[in-house]
Amino acid sequence: xxxxxxxxxxxxxxxxxxxxxxxxxxxxxxxxxxxxxxxxxxxxxxxxxxxxxxxxxxxxxxxxxxxxxxxxxxxxxxxxxxxxxxxxxxxxxxxxxxxxxxxxxxxxxxxxxxxxxxxxxxxxxxxxxxxxxxxxxxxxxxxxxxxxxxxxxxxxxxxxxxxxxxxxxxxxxxxxxxxxxxxxxxxxxxxxxxxxxxxxxxxxxxxxxxxxxxxxxxxxxxxxxxxxxxxxxxxxxxxxxxxxxxxxxxxxxxxxxxxxxxxxxxxxxxxxxxxxxxxxxxxxxxxxxxxxxxxxxxxxxxxxxxxxxxxxxxxxxxxxxxxxxxxxxxxxxxxxxxxxxxxxxxxxxxxxx
Amino acid sequence: xxxxxxxxxxxxxxxxxxxxxxxxxxxxxxxxxxxxxxxxxxxxxxxxxxxxxxxxxxxxxxxxxxxxxxxxxxxxxxxxxxxxxxxxxxxxxxxxxxxxxxxxxxxxxxxxxxxxxxxxxxxxxxxxxxxxxxxxxxxxxxxxxxxxxxxxxxxxxxxxxxxxxxxxxxxxxxxxxxxxxxxxxxxxxxxxxxxxxxxxxxxxxxxxxxxxxxxxxxxxxxxxxxxxxxxxxxxxxxxxxxxxxxxxxxxxxxxxxxxxxxxxxxxxxxxxxxxxxxxxxxxxxxxxxxxxxxxxxxxxxxxxxxxxxxxxxxxxxxxxxxxx
Numbered sequence: 001x002x003x004x005x006x007x008x009x010x011x012x013x014x015x016x017x018x019x020x021x022x023x024x025x026x027x028x029x030x031x032x033x034x035x036x037x038x039x040x041x042x043x044x045x046x047x048x049x050x051x052x053x054x055x056x057x058x059x060x061x062x063x064x065x066x067x068x069x070x071x072x073x074x075x076x077x078x079x080x081x082x083x084x085x086x087x088x089x090x091x092x093x094x095x096x097x098x099x100x101x102x103x104x105x106x107x108x109x110x111x112x113x114x115x116x117x118x119x120x121x122x123x124x125x126x127x128x129x130x131x132x133x134x135x136x137x138x139x140x141x142x143x144x145x146x147x148x149x150x151x152x153x154x155x156x157x158x159x160x161x162x163x164x165x166x167x168x169x170x171x172x173x174x175x176x177x178x179x180x181x182x183x184x185x186x187x188x189x190x191x192x193x194x195x196x197x198x199x200x201x202x203x204x205x206x207x208x209x210x211x212x213x214x215x216x217x218x219x220x221x222x223x224x225x226x227x228x229x230x231x232x233x234x235x236x237x238x239x240x241x242x243x244x245x246x247x248x249x250x251x252x253x254x255x256x257x258x259x260x261x262x263x264x265x266x267x268x269x270x271x272x273x274x275x276x277x278x279x280x281x282x283x284x285x286x287x288x289x290x291x292x293x294x295x296x297x298x299x300x301x302x303x304x305x306x307x308x309x310x311x312x313x314x315x316x317x318x319x320x321x322x323x324x325x326x327x328x329x330x331x332x333x334x335x336x337x338x339x340x341x342x343x344x345x346x347x348x349x350x351x352x353x
Numbered sequence: 354x355x356x357x358x359x360x361x362x363x364x365x366x367x368x369x370x371x372x373x374x375x376x377x378x379x380x381x382x383x384x385x386x387x388x389x390x391x392x393x394x395x396x397x398x399x400x401x402x403x404x405x406x407x408x409x410x411x412x413x414x415x416x417x418x419x420x421x422x423x424x425x426x427x428x429x430x431x432x433x434x435x436x437x438x439x440x441x442x443x444x445x446x447x448x449x450x451x452x453x454x455x456x457x458x459x460x461x462x463x464x465x466x467x468x469x470x471x472x473x474x475x476x477x478x479x480x481x482x483x484x485x486x487x488x489x490x491x492x493x494x495x496x497x498x499x500x501x502x503x504x505x506x507x508x509x510x511x512x513x514x515x516x517x518x519x520x521x522x523x524x525x526x527x528x529x530x531x532x533x534x535x536x537x538x539x540x541x542x543x544x545x546x547x548x549x550x551x552x553x554x555x556x557x558x559x560x561x562x563x564x565x566x567x568x569x570x571x572x573x574x575x576x577x578x579x580x581x582x583x584x585x586x587x588x589x590x591x592x593x594x595x596x597x598x599x600x601x602x603x604x605x606x607x608x609x610x611x612x613x614x615x616x617x618x619x620x621x622x623x624x625x626x627x628x629x630x631x632x633x634x635x636x637x638x639x640x641x642x643x644x645x646x647x648x649x650x651x652x653x654x655x656x657x658x659x660x661x662x663x664x665x666x667x668x669x670x671x672x673x674x675x676x677x
Contacts, residue, residue, distance in 0.1 A: 031568050031634065036475035038568065038634045057633060058570070067570065068602050147482045148383070244390040246418075248574035250633050266599040277600040280572070284586035285593075335574050335631030336410055337382035337389035 002189035006196035008175040013047065015192050016102065020044045022188060023137075024099040026063050028056045041101065052103055052171065054145050055327060059256030060101055060108045064132050065115065067253075068277040071128065071263070076270040086270075096131035100188065102139045103169065106161040107152045109138050111256035111325040113164065117318050118259055128276070137185055139167035139178065142211050149328030151217025151341060157325055160212040170204040177204040217326055219341045221311060227347035228312035238300040241343045244336040247299040249280035251330035251338075257310070257323050260286070281305050303343075311344050355405045355488060358463075358530035362435070365461065365527055366399050369433055373459060376433035377415055379408040385486040385495075386471040390415065404435065404529065406488055409468040409511065411625045412436065413443035414580035417452045431457050437465035438533075439513065441522035442623035442658025443580040449661060450621075450668070452583060455524075462525025464533035467506065467514035469493065472635060474509050478502045513626035513639060516543035523659055544647045546640060562608075568634035569607040575628035575638050576614055581621050589613065615641040620649050620667045623658035652676045 007015045019025055025044040028051045032038055039051040040058035072092035079085040112133070119129035143152075143159040152158055162168055166185040170177045177196050180186040196204065231237050252258040262279040265272055279286055282303070287296045296302050310323035324340075331339050366376050375394045380401045382389035388408045392415075393399060412434055436444055441462060447453050474483070474495065484496045493509055495502040520533040537543045550558060573590065576582045589597045590610045597613075598606050614628070622642040629639035649655050653666045653676055 034476070034635070036472065036479065068600060148484075239392075243392045244415075246414075246574065246577040246631070248577040248631070249570075249572035250574045250631075253570050253572045254633060262600060264593070264600045266601070275600050277602070283573075283591065285591050331383065333633040335578050335627075337384055337387050339383045342383070 002180070002192070002195070003186060004177065004179040004195055004201075005189050005193035006175055006177050006200055007193050011193070012050065012176065016044055016050070017046050018192055019100065019102070019188065024097050026060070026099065026101045028052065028060075028103045031057070044102075050103065052141065055105055055107075055143075055150075055329070057329070057333065058254060059111065059327065059329065060104055061111065061115065061256045061259075063099065063101055064112070064129055064136060065119075065259060065261075065278075068275055069128065071274045071276050073273050074265075074267075074271070078270075094128055094131065096135045099132070099136045100139060101136065104138045104140045104165070105143050105327070106140055106159060106163075106165070107143075107150075107157055107325040107327040108256045109140050109164045110152070110157045110161060111327070114257040114314065114318075114321065114323050114325075115259050117314075117321060137166040137188070138164065139169055139185075140165035141169045141171065142208055144171065144207070144211055146214070146216045147328070149331040149339075150326060151219050151328060152326035153215045154217035154219035154341075155221060155322045155324050155326040158212065159214050159216055160208055168208075170207050172200055172203050172207070175200075177201070217341070219326075219345055221322060221344065224344055224347055225312040225315045228308050231347055232304070232308070235300065237346075238304050241346065242300060242303040242338060245282075245299045245303050245338060246335055247282050247284070247302060248335065249282050250333045250335065251306070251340075252280040252282055253278060254329040254333045256327055256329070257325055262286075281309070303338075307340065307343055307347075311347075358404055359402070362402055362404055362461065362463075362529045363399050365529065366393070366402060366433065367396065369459060370396055370399065372430060373433045374430040376402075377412050378402040378433075378435040378461075379404065379410065379412075381407075384471075385483050386469060386474055402435075404463050406467060406469045406493075406506065406510075407486070408435075408437070408463075409470075409630055411440045411443055411578075411580055411627045413440050413447060413625075414578065414627075416444075416458065417447060417580070417583055418577075418585060429457070431459045433459040433461060435461045435463055435529075436522055436525070437463050437468070438517065438519040438521050438523070439465070439623060439625040440580075441524055442519060443625055445523050445658040445661050446581055446621055446623055446665070447583075449658075449663060449665060450583075455661065460522065460525045460527075462522030462528045464522070464528065464530055465514075465517075465520045466533050467510040467517070467520075467536070469506075469509050470511040470630070473511075474504070477504055477509065511626055511630065512546065512637070513624060513629070516545060518543055519659075524661060540647070540650060544643060546637075547643050547647050550640065551644075563604060565636050566607045566611060567604060568636055569602075569611070570634060571602055571607065571610065572633065574631040574633065575611075578627040578631040579614075579618070580625065580627070581618055581623070582614070584617075611638060611641060614638075615645055618642050619645045620653075620655060620665045621657050622646055 026041045027044050029042045030049045030051050031040050039056040041060045072090055075089045076086045119126040146159055166182045168179045168181055260279045261276050263276050265274050288294045314323035375392050377392055379388035380391040390410050390412055448455050478497045482498050486495045491506050493504045493506055516537045518535050518537050520535055626639045629637055655666050
């Protein structure tokens with residue numbers, strides 16, 4: 001079994017093609033014919049332009065938690081005699097196939113620890129997520145493209161953090177060194193390439209060592225959970241911090257740790273599907289109650305909830321785990337340049353004001 | 354020149370603030386290429402106000418989508434707001450439709466020489482770390498990843514700016530800076546992107562919109578950034594009672610949503626381009642509205658947001674109409 005292989009840059013596509021015969025393969029790719037345009041994870045197709053040069057616009061969460069998925073199909077069947085009587089047929093077949101995400105980033109993989117706590121680690125186990133999670137492997141890039149909006153080291157991660165990854169990818173001058181980190185990942189590398197020579201191996205080791213030393217971001221989250229509670233009712237603070245918010249769903253949809261969903265029955269006549277789709281706490285309808293009352297009527301309460309959920313409720317419920325992986329996507333994609341680091345960073349300042 | 358304008362703006366706001374409920378303007382953000390809207394009640398913050406080509410956001414929408422639900426007392430002081438040419442047209446449209454009354458706003462008009470599209474900057478300098486960005490004459494000077502780039506401003510302006518006919522505010526109480534020269538004076542220039550697409554065979558156009566709209570993630574940033582999308586929390590894209598759209602993310606849902614958005618703006622869209630600017634997936638959604646704007650101009654001779662006393666054509670009825 002191969003433990004470590006070298007893939008020359010120009011051979012990447014042919015290696016991915018071979019890999020895609022062994023396992024369902026997802027790669028980060030351009031979503032538009034523009035080198036600096038939006039990117040996201042897509043199922044591999046030969047010749048598809050891989051976007052390894054930067055973090056993707058959309059995170060990889062949709063591999064495990066699709067934006068929309070059918071939970072079950074239903075059909076009311078009328079009895080031939082007596083049209084009043086009908087039986088309900090329900091089908092909830094699901095299938096999780098062995099999958100590899102090639103070219104994940106450490107922040108995205110770390111984000112799954114939050115999703116795991118919610119969907120897999122009880123008390124309620126979500127079979128849809130959990131089965132996909134068990135069947136999915138991650139080949140993660142040692143990240144050398146951090147920018148001013150990244151802050152993974154501030155929230156427990158790091159640009160070379162391989163926790164939760166099955167393979168490590170190091171980009172060298174002329175290609176990639178892919179190393180299996182777990183036993184189950186080794187067979188994937190069989191017949192894909194030769195072991196790297198000594199000089200490339202040395203270069204890769206130096207890169208890993210150098211990137212491991214990097215500290216990305218300087219947000220201090222210590223004490224944020226308590227500070228948030230003190231701030232909760234200080235409307236002035238939220239007015240000052242997030243008046244510019246448009247209450248759109250960009251931050252939550254690009255976020256790798258936001259997992260809130262909605263369930264709707266989409267039926268035509270007697271047949272239909274129960275769908276689970278991404279929801280966003282930035283939306284008015286998210287907390288709209290059947291009575292018509294809405295406990296979060298304005299964007300201030302809604303944004304406050306987003307900050308509270310990530311930096312106070314989740315840490316309190318899950319032994320200090322943060323609901324943020326520091327990928328910086330919400331900052332990068334916000335139409336009005338809201339910086340969550342500022343909102344969280346200021347929580348602790350003069351809380352008694 | 355920008356610095357002079359900034360100082361003038363600060364001075365004008367300082368004088369006006371005691372008579373204002375608050376001042377809405379732009380300030381620097383963590384991204385050197387983009388500002389962030391700021392709401393000022395405290396005179397100490399006035400010095401943070403900025404203007405110039407990074408001030409891309411249209412602030413008019415905040416007048417109808419306020420930060421917090423509060424009932425406005427009858428004797429409330431006016432709200433001060435900075436508007437570029439295109440933003441002022443949104444303001445006019447909102448006044449026409451009686452969402453705001455003219456005397457509730459104190460308008461600080463900013464003649465605009467075009468706003469910068471960060472995506473076009475990224476195409477030139479890569480998505481590397483932009484440390485600083487300044488404007489020197491007709492150039493954008495960027496310090497990114499240790500390299501200094503000097504880019505012609507014209508090359509990185511937003512698409513809507515290239516065909517702009519109204520860089521100067523349509524209405525204002527005070528003007529900040531020198532009057533700007535329009536980039537376009539003809540329908541041909543303003544609607545050249547629409548024409549370019551219209552000249553393609555219908556199959557190609559369909560394929561274009563299918564591939565563009567397929568990227569939509571239904572985040573509704575385009576809708577929420579639109580100053581004229583005033584249904585807000587009652588938008589039919591999301592209501593379940595009645596249910597018009599499913600929660601699916603297939604092309605039919607995306608098409609339907611974007612065309613509902615566009616149709617609801619027919620004769621109302623002022624072409625500020627916010628919907629396109631805010632799209633995280635870089636979909637040219639303003640183009641759909643531009644097509645409708647062009648039809649409005651050609652058929653009815655109407656261009657939205659130019660006359661506070663005018664009536665948008667779809668909000669009225671003319672029994673003797675000959676054009677449609």
